[in-house]
Amino acid sequence: MRLSDQEFNRLLLLKKLRAAEPVARTELVALTGLTGGTITAITSDLVKRGIVIEEKVVSSSAGRPRVNLRINPAGKYVIGTTATGDGHVLTEIVNLRGESLGGAKARLATTTRIENLAEQFVAALENAIGQSQVRREDIFRIGIGLPGIVDSRTGTVEQIVTFEPGPCDFGGIVARALGIPTLVDNNINLLARGEHWYGAGAHADDFTLINIDLAIGASLYREGQLISGAHGIASEFGHTKIVPDIGRPCFCGARGCLQAYCSVQSITQQSCEHLGRPSPSYETMNACFARLMGEHAAAEIDIWPVLEQASHYLGVAVANHITMQDPEAIIIMGPPMAMMDRLRGTFFAALEQNTFPALRRRTKLHFKVWDKSAYARGAAAMVLEQVYARS
Ligand SMILES: [Zn+2]
Incomplete structure (x- = not known):
């Protein structure tokens, strides 16, 4: 759902304030392009709601003291x-x-x-x-x-x-x-x-976040707004097809979904198949994945074929996304992986091979390990x- 112009202006002001705090009302005029009157009306309301606080700054020069605005760190x-x-x-x-x-x-x-x-x-x-x-x-x-x-x-x-x-x-x-x-x-x-508000995407209005967890999902910000799609579903990135018709079965009922190769669940299942071990239950999947990564890092097992295939397919999927969407940046969040540099090499090779150079070199890529906060x-x-x- 699109925001009304008034909602958009209020949100824009709050974002600029959050990114630049402490900030004076007069500085918000330049930061937002809104009029002084609109800024006064919105910030007064935010102060009244307790979301923003005013701080008087003592100045050595004569005249009215400067008043800075901040997001309220306490009370809310x-x-x-x-x-x-x-x-x-x-x-x-x-x-x-x-x-x-x-x-x-x-x-x-x-x-x-x-x-x-x-x-x-x-x-x-x-x-x-x-x-x-x-x-x-x-x-x-x-x-x-x-x-x-x-x-x-x-x-x-x-x-x-x-x-x-x-x-x-x-x-x-x-x-x-x-x-x-x-x-x-x-x-x-x-x-x-x-x-968007606090992390690598802060101040960026245009990015895609891809999260690699038990399942894979993506979320898209465009022009400073989260894309919710016409039906509120927006994106089912994990179920885009990477090996159509003949690929591994996915829990959605289809075959060859990205999810069936690159999610924590599928990497764990494929690694167990590769090693001839029984597949763990859904509840113990994360613990089994962490164990496999530990054994792999210690060179007790070799699951490179599974990990490299996952990195390759993720690179192809991200390449397709860049080709289709031309995002400013892509943030890939995932679990700690053993020997990440080598996996990134495989990922980037697939990405380079499958994206137009003009698009690829303009798109920023960030990798982040999960953070429970x-x-x-x-x-x-x-x-x-x-x-x-x-x-
Ligand atoms: Zn699927």
Whole structure:
């Protein structure tokens, strides 16, 4: 969904303020291109809401003291929470600058009902709030990231793999139980929002984030806005076909998806096949992957054929994406991998071979290893992005 001009201006101002803070109102005129009157109106409202604070700067010269604006580092806290592939809820409290005040981890009971998952999030959040130093009334919003199809405007979850289909009013269940407004988004969108406001993508209006986890997903920012697609699904990058018709089967029912070669799940399964070992259960997949990487780094096993094929196919898929989309930058997030330099070599060879040089040399590539705080920063970013979308 596109923002209205007014929403876009308010968001633009908040982003520029966040990127340049501490900043005076007069400097925001040059940074945003908005008029002084519009800036005064928006910043006054942000101050009234407690999202932005004013700081008087003592000056040695005569005249009115300069007033700087900053994102309020205290008083407005956000809880960022997400479910991990190995059945845990991670919860972290951050301020609106994305800085952590502590976190908690809780185990999820197995379920196939999305409503039941929401109830388990309520219990985990209740516990995390109880253990924290932050008062419940100071928690401004809860931001939840889920590995599924989510309407972030309403907090409705449509679908999560291995669960019965939705829709489920996930955000509503959590908000009503805890009495705190709750936002929900796809977990990769949350990572991209975190990058856009606080990370390598900060100040960049145009980038694609590709996350390599048990599954593979991508999130796209264009012209400073997260692309949600005409149907709210936006991108299923992991299910684009890399070996059509005859490739490895994917959990979506098709064959030859990128996901079936390059995800943590498929690398683990292929490595076990290669070594003649039984495939692990879904819950133990991450632990098995970490073990395989350790054995591979210690030269106790050789899974290069699997890893090199995964790097090659990822390079081809990213090349196709660049050719189709011409993004400013691509951020690839993933697990720590043994001997990453060699794998990057394979990746870049495939990328160079399959992209027009003019496009390839203009696209910036960033690699980042997973950081468990990234979801919480993404939740804080989502709150900043939606301060106005919901008012
Ligand atoms: Zn698939």
